[in-house]
Amino acid sequence: MLKYKSISFVGTEKNTGKTETLNYVLSRLCSFSNTVVGITSIGIDGEKTDQVTKTSKPEIRIYPNTIFATSELLYPQKQITSNILALSSRSTALGKLVYAQAISSGKVVLAGASNTVWLKEVIGDIKNFGADIVLVDGALSRMSFGSPSITEAMILSTGAALSFNMKTLVRKTSFIYRMTQLKAIESNLAEKLLEIENGIYSIDENNNIIDLEIPSILMIDKHKEKLTSDITKIFISGIITDKLIQFLKTQKNIKDIELIIRDFTRVFCTPENISSYLEKGGKLKVVQPTNLIAITINPTSPSGYNLNSDKLIEELRKEIPLPIYNIKEI
Structure with missing residues (x-):
């Protein structure tokens, strides 16, 4: 992944494991001592409870030296010690963006740029502050405002939250994959x-x-x-x-x-x-092509319904020629 300078994380639906995937990649990247990781979001993420299903969801955890961008309203909610690097000149609905660098490990709530052009600028700013790679937390439901395709690569998360029916789930995910291949x-x-x-x-x-x-x-x-x-x-x-x-x-x-x-x-x-x-x-x-590099699955729905993980991966691999992983088994 280090060959990419920016990666976005997108879920086909809420509770498909997108935040868990991001946390896993972030922790692995931060384990490399000479790698400085940056992170921001399209919209708001990192909250404890999903605002639609009201179920608990993974929080975003960052590590020392991570450079992050979030709104000035959400910045005080961080559970880490950090140094403020800069404040943006323009504002989101939650105030200006705060650029900061973590001193300790802990959880944060992220809010990022509200449109694609600004998101591109934010990624550039984080790189200028010293990040070797920038991770962008997003979701398909938010993409009418900021595009994940602005990044060099993308990882897609799908799962039982999209559909309880495996054939339907595979068909919908395969269609999204085909759309990512548009010229x-x-x-x-x-x-x-x-x-x-x-x-x-x-x-x-x-x-x-x-x-x-x-x-x-x-x-x-x-x-x-x-x-x-x-x-x-x-x-x-x-x-x-x-x-x-x-x-x-x-x-x-x-x-x-x-x-x-x-x-x-x-x-x-x-x-x-x-x-x-x-x-x-x-x-x-x-206008903006997508470089989809991997897919992760979450076979468990928010209501507790479970699909057969191995079978789901097998069926997806018949349709999609990409690495596919169960995020809960990595």
Whole structure:
């Protein structure tokens, strides 16, 4: 993992073992005496109780010399001794970001940048303070604000919390994996699109970006006339839905259509609908590609239901050519 300078940790659902995976990787990296690890979060993490299921969850534990970024409101909740390195000029909903370096080991609550561009800056700041590698704690449910694809690598956690049914769990996880493999657009265009946070745009043959003035993808029915047949390259800054894909599938020029999204987390469509769109010749590309390097599983759901761990890993490996581990058995 040391060949990567930044790694994000993402869960397919809450309670799939994402925080346990991050804690394991963090502890291993910190065991190397000459490695300085940095850590931050997309959203808030490290809390004792899951805010949705109200079940207990692992806290984030950091070690001496770890450089971390969290909000000034949450910084006092740390259970460690640390030195403040800097304070950000801009604020999150929980105040400015505090950059600090741990002196002792202990638990922290993290809150990080609220959008992708800022997250990239925060990762850079932590590196400038001396971190050799930066870990980013995230979750798919938070990705409409900050993208985990901004990091050099990603580790995905999945498990029984996503589905009690093993076939469904494998199908959903396999679909997410396939979305992480979407091809990226050219870098010059990507740099321009990365700065756009809202709206729907067409892109002409000279890579000029034209605002279609469609307020939301949810209002696509009222603005279909703006997606005329001469528009073949479309950028959606937010999510894509089944309604949009169904509309594009009806277009006579579907084989010429290239739909661009920010990253794989913007896909809120059924696997069947996306597959049908691609089979008809439609193209789907991303601004930020994802380098998924491993998957961890948690076979136990928050309600206590257990899947067979070995069987789950076996079935996932049939669909996904990546290292897959049971985080509770590492």
